[in-house]
Amino acid sequence: MNDAFDIRGESHIEVHKFRAGAIIIATLLALVIQSSFPIHFAKAAVLDLPLLVTIYFGLSRRNPSTGLLLGMFIGLLQDSLSGPTVPLGLYGIAKTIIGYLASSIGARLDTEHPAARFALTFAFFITHQGLIVLTRRMLLAQPEPWFNMHLIVAALVNAIVAVVLFLLLDRLRKN
Amino acid sequence: MVALPSRHKSLVLLAGVIVLQILLLAVQIKRDSQGRLIRVWTVGAVSPFERAGSNGFGWIRNTWRHYFALQNTTRENEEIHRENDTLKLQLSQLQGKAAEADRLAALLNFRESHAEVPMIAARVIGVSAGTASLTIQLDRGERDGIRKNMGVITPDGVVGKVVETYPNAAQVLLLTDKESGVGAMMADSRIQSPVGGQGEPLLVMKYVPNDDTVNVGERVITSGMDRIFPRDLPVGTVTEIKSGNPFKQIRIKPAANLERLEEVLVLKTLRPLETKTEENPADAKPAAPSAATPPPAARR
Numbered sequence: 001m002n003d004a005f006d007i008r009g010e011s012h013i014e015v016h017k018f019r020a021g022a023i024i025i026a027t028l029l030a031l032v033i034q035s036s037f038p039i040h041f042a043k044a045a046v047l048d049l050p051l052l053v054t055i056y057f058g059l060s061r062r063n064p065s066t067g068l069l070l071g072m073f074i075g076l077l078q079d080s081l082s083g084p085t086v087p088l089g090l091y092g093i094a095k096t097i098i099g100y101l102a103s104s105i106g107a108r109l110d111t112e113h114p115a116a117r118f119a120l121t122f123a124f125f126i127t128h129q130g131l132i133v134l135t136r137r138m139l140l141a142q143p144e145p146w147f148n149m150h151l152i153v154a155a156l157v158n159a160i161v162a163v164v165l166f167l168l169l170d171r172l173r174k175n
Numbered sequence: 176m177v178a179l180p181s182r183h184k185s186l187v188l189l190a191g192v193i194v195l196q197i198l199l200l201a202v203q204i205k206r207d208s209q210g211r212l213i214r215v216w217t218v219g220a221v222s223p224f225e226r227a228g229s230n231g232f233g234w235i236r237n238t239w240r241h242y243f244a245l246q247n248t249t250r251e252n253e254e255i256h257r258e259n260d261t262l263k264l265q266l267s268q269l270q271g272k273a274a275e276a277d278r279l280a281a282l283l284n285f286r287e288s289h290a291e292v293p294m295i296a297a298r299v300i301g302v303s304a305g306t307a308s309l310t311i312q313l314d315r316g317e318r319d320g321i322r323k324n325m326g327v328i329t330p331d332g333v334v335g336k337v338v339e340t341y342p343n344a345a346q347v348l349l350l351t352d353k354e355s356g357v358g359a360m361m362a363d364s365r366i367q368s369p370v371g372g373q374g375e376p377l378l379v380m381k382y383v384p385n386d387d388t389v390n391v392g393e394r395v396i397t398s399g400m401d402r403i404f405p406r407d408l409p410v411g412t413v414t415e416i417k418s419g420n421p422f423k424q425i426r427i428k429p430a431a432n433l434e435r436l437e438e439v440l441v442l443k444t445l446r447p448l449e450t451k452t453e454e455n456p457a458d459a460k461p462a463a464p465s466a467a468t469p470p471p472a473a474r475r
Contacts, residue, residue, distance in 0.1 A: 065185045
């Protein structure tokens with residue numbers, strides 16, 4: 001476990017390391033569940049497990065470069081699994097930015113508290129969807145509404161799920 | 176090489192990754208009627224530079240064409256002007272020569288059609304210096320066989336007669352002069368009467384009785400009675416007829432353009448001559464054998 005100190009040296013924020021292959025397995029599992037679970041449970045489509053994984057590892061690793069690369073990787077995989085109607089890069093761009101933001105915020109804030117995780121996940125989900133809409137509008141010429149109640153509900157659901165999921169993922173950390 | 180802070184490194188990495196994925200998107204997306212997005216973007220990104228480059232090159236080219244290349248324009252313009260003047264002069268000369276050739280051809284044709292009439296072509300080299308008389312000066316004279324009282328004509332009609340001769344020149348009294356005249360007759364009614372000048376462009380036919388019928392537009396031809404001009408040469412056309420006492424006052428427009436004479440034919444004989452006529456070939460014979468008799472119509 002490495003420790004990162006702020007410039008004042010008054011406090012330190014831990015940079016968590018995970019078991020070997022934990023990030024890869026968690027990512028692949030999230031992608032598999034994301035692509036298969038809604039088949040049997042349609043409402044599960046509101047979940048964005050790859051996004052939650054990105055947020056979690058970004059907050060935990062607290063390294064912007066690692067976070068954005070992981071977000072890019074996860075996003076591109078999600079794009080690949082999303083069918084031909086979703087071009088490669090749509091989720092990739094959004095999750096790259098989210099990974100970067102999560103890593104940057106994780107390096108400055110204590111994100112271990114469930115309330116913080118809830119709030120951050122809610123905000124990141126909204127941001128993630130906003131980036132997707134922005135990409136669709138700007139790059140793909142696909143007009144989509146910026147905001148609706150479904151977005152808020154989905155953000156709330158994902159934030160709730162994130163609190164639970166993050167606790168599960170915490171178990172993958174090295175002590 | 177300056178090392179970037181880690182935070183800036185991650186920002187650069189973020190930007191690079193985002194750009195790469197945007198490009199990845201652009202490669203995949205194909206918009207309607209615009210091709211793939213990467214192409215749209217590429218064209219959109221490059222076209223301003225292309226436009227700027229094109230405008231820049233156009234400006235350079237125009238500057239070169241309109242300024243630097245124009246440095247020699249003044250000289251070229253002067254040369255072109257000189258060349259243009261030369262060409263204009265040559266064109267004018269050629270046109271003059273062409274017109275002269277036409278006139279000479281007409282003279283030649285006239286001579287060939289009147290081969291029995293000895294005549295010589297002469298060039299008009301001068302006109303009368305005053306208004307007191309209407310004369311022209313020819314470039315041929317006594318050395319060419321021209322003598323006083325010889326008739327002068329053009330293929331269009333009668334011009335006048337020689338009044339003075341010099342070794343290399345001759346003076347011709349135009350038909351329009353007050354002292355000039357020619358034996359003439361109406362081409363249709365065959366009314367004969369001398370035609371003389373009045374010092375003005377129109378001629379006058381005298382001694383036509385009021386009882387005789389003359390129509391405006393009727394042609395007037397030489398009668399041959401003056402023993403200078405052959406018969407049936409055009410003299411002019413009747414333009415005005417007035418009753419007088421005791422004769423009609425008939426004004427005639429000369430057939431030959433007496434105001435613009437350049438080449439003429441001098442009838443080189445004082446003998447009475449006549450040309451053949453198609454209507455009455457029997458008339459085509461000498462009207463009067465005497466060459467010593469002064470021409471009645473040519474009073475000078």
